[in-house]
Amino acid sequence: MTKETVINSYGLTKRFGDFTAVDAISFKVYKGEIFGFLGANGAGKTTAMRMLTGLSVPSAGEADVAGHNINNDPESVKLSIGYMSQKFSLYEDLTVRENIRLFGGIYGLKRSEIKRKSTALLEKLDMEKDADKLVGSLPLGWKQKLAFSVAVFHDPKIVFLDEPTGGVDPVTRRKFWDMIYEASEAGITVFVTTHYMDEAEYCDRVSIMVNGKIEALDSPAGLKATYGVDTMDDVFLKLARP
Numbered sequence: 001m002t003k004e005t006v007i008n009s010y011g012l013t014k015r016f017g018d019f020t021a022v023d024a025i026s027f028k029v030y031k032g033e034i035f036g037f038l039g040a041n042g043a044g045k046t047t048a049m050r051m052l053t054g055l056s057v058p059s060a061g062e063a064d065v066a067g068h069n070i071n072n073d074p075e076s077v078k079l080s081i082g083y084m085s086q087k088f089s090l091y092e093d094l095t096v097r098e099n100i101r102l103f104g105g106i107y108g109l110k111r112s113e114i115k116r117k118s119t120a121l122l123e124k125l126d127m128e129k130d131a132d133k134l135v136g137s138l139p140l141g142w143k144q145k146l147a148f149s150v151a152v153f154h155d156p157k158i159v160f161l162d163e164p165t166g167g168v169d170p171v172t173r174r175k176f177w178d179m180i181y182e183a184s185e186a187g188i189t190v191f192v193t194t195h196y197m198d199e200a201e202y203c204d205r206v207s208i209m210v211n212g213k214i215e216a217l218d219s220p221a222g223l224k225a226t227y228g229v230d231t232m233d234d235v236f237l238k239l240a241r242p
């Protein structure tokens with residue numbers, strides 16, 4: 001069976017003046033995959049992700065994302081994906097319920113659908129009694145779970161997560177990854193950047209970006225075998241911090 005390609009990037013490039021932040025990256029991501037997008041600080045991950053999500057125009061190159069071309073039809077790209085940025089997109093001065101409603105509306109869901117799905121989501125997150133609390137008052141781990149949930153609320157084909165678990169303890173991070181697995185099992189492709197190497201191990205495939213280029217791309221086991229090391233930490237150290 002051939003795998004369905006949901007991201008096809010070819011020669012994707014972003015320059016800021018004389019500086020090339022993303023340097024002609026070409027790769028494919030398949031449906032339902034958990035794809036880890038790794039690299040040291042400043043390697044170009046966020047810049048690449050902003051192009052792939054239709055938020056920033058490439059200097060050169062192309063990408064098809066969820067069946068739409070990022071250059072010709074960025075608006076369709078935006079509607080077909082979910083995006084959770086490092087600072088999340090949640091409104092701190094709105095309640096949990098208001099945030100869910102807002103994002104459902106932005107992604108074009110019907111009112112009745114928003115209502116039904118909100119009830120199910122609050123139950124799943126065990127946040128029914130917190131539904132009318134301001135998001136700003138919640139612990140960071142809860143905000144991350146809520147931000148992820150609103151990013152997949154409209155059942156997008158792909159969800160892009162930019163360092164979704166920064167600043168929380170390992171148990172909270174592990175719980176967050178249960179949600180990622182669940183989304184992937186439901187057929188949502190997960191594109192995730194992280195600085196945590198235990199999280200890199202949870203991915204189906206991992207790419208490692210160095211100075212704007214993709215230096216390696218394989219499964220965690222494949223990368224470890226190629227570089228003759230036992231952990232993703234060591235793979236990362238060899239490539240990204242030689």
Ligand SMILES: Nc1ncnc2c1ncn2[C@@H]1O[C@H](COP(=O)(O)OP(=O)(O)OP(=O)(O)O)[C@@H](O)[C@H]1O
Pocket residue numbers: 016021039040041042043044045046047048
């Ligand atoms: N708007 C901009 N103008 C000029 N340079 C920029 C701009 N945005 C990013 N850069 C530069 O591009 C490079 C890549 O940045 P980017 O944020 O994509 O890296 P990153 O891999 O996501 O890093 P981090 O892990 O720290 O988030 C950096 O050197 C950054 O300073």
